Amino acid sequence: MMTIFEKFRPLAETRQELQKNASNFFNVVMEEIISGTEAVVNGRRMILAGSNNYLGLSFDSDCIEAACHAARQQGTGTTGSRMANGTFSGHVALEQELAEYFDRQRAIVFSTGYVANLAILSTVVGPGEVILLDADCHASIYDGCRLGGAEVIRFRHNDAEDLEKRLGRLEKRKTNVLVVAEGLYSMLGDRAPLADIVAVKQKYGAYLMVDEAHSLGVLGDNGRGLAEEAGVEDGVDFVVGTFSKSLGAIGGFCVSNHPELDLVRYASRPYVFTASSSPSIIASTRQALRILRTRPELRRQLWENANLLYQHLQELDFNVGPEASPIVAARHENKEDAFVLWSALLQRGVYVNLVLPPATPDGHTLLRCSVSAAHTREQMEHICETFTAVRELTAMGQTA
């Protein structure tokens, strides 16, 4: 009889392959964090070009001070659910500030972005109703769909025509449909065609949820994300987001003009059955939100860095995503090439994320970079020069 671990055999094989070709993959430990863009990894000083620290706020002195002050005043954790003893005044204040920032009636703060997606998708739609999600949506969206009782159907990535076809097929069932898309897709950094999606959603009377995890603080004149940039905020019923990227902490939220969003608190297991965010996280996030609102120059710097790296990788003939964004991914059909390049970058002091299928679109292996407003000109030049150097090495057939 097979053991319960037999199902992990393919994972064991992949791990063995990685150990052979990119041995450091399992040894990436940030031993010393020097700043939002630098760390010591395996004894080597490294530029971090894989963090989602888009505005560099994880090391902002005011955010750190706010976190320290809150920890001293309120302790290190709430030790309870939002539904019990875990709602502190900071949680309520952050919800009010998020509602005001997004100009929405209601806001809920969750313990992580993953939990936010689980909570909304498993609760807002249920048995007999339908979720239509973009095929490239994040795993937290898929998991939220699985946790609830709704029927789940995918539409082709960024294809509003395919979405319309599927909405048309559902029309005669006269049921509620929630369409789900993302502001910036996390693997290739491409935007959703949101104006088209909103037009289709309105035509068929569906609801729309947009996950702005990677676009908050990145897109829109005020940093509210793709819905703001595309001028379609009124057409989006639910905006979900995270504190773990542009806001430099951890946590999640949902904002909406539907007053019934408040009822989700009582119906959602991921909201009720987990401890609420610690006071230090709430305090640093509130400060980061203030900075996001008042310092648009951070967004400009972020885009300058993003365009620089995207153009450089294009010039080096890497197979990058369809448009420039702070997520710059080089796609590789041959995963061994990606392993060689990733290891070579690491040896030269540049950390990027190595992402393997099935977590990637179309079965590609990705070298997924994320740039930050906090990357200096010198750091960006070093990242670009290192890509040039490793590109040449692989072109010569060496394995660095």
Next chain:
Amino acid sequence: MQLKEKITKEVIEILRPLIPEGQQVNAETDLVADLGLDSLKVMKMVETVEDSFDISIPLNILPDVRTVSDFVLEIQKLFEDE
């Protein structure tokens, strides 16, 4: 031709480019154990079947699908529901 046979024939044709050349496929073939389909190939198969029959296949049915025949029955049910 019966609907079930027609769907079976179409599904097997759709599977051909996703599996090694010469691999035998029939109604009782297990999609993962026999054909080694990974999640990406399963989704490719689903998308192609959707286009071919002009239907939407809910992801919810997939945990109950092991063989070609299981998949065919689920597709048949979608037609009957319409």
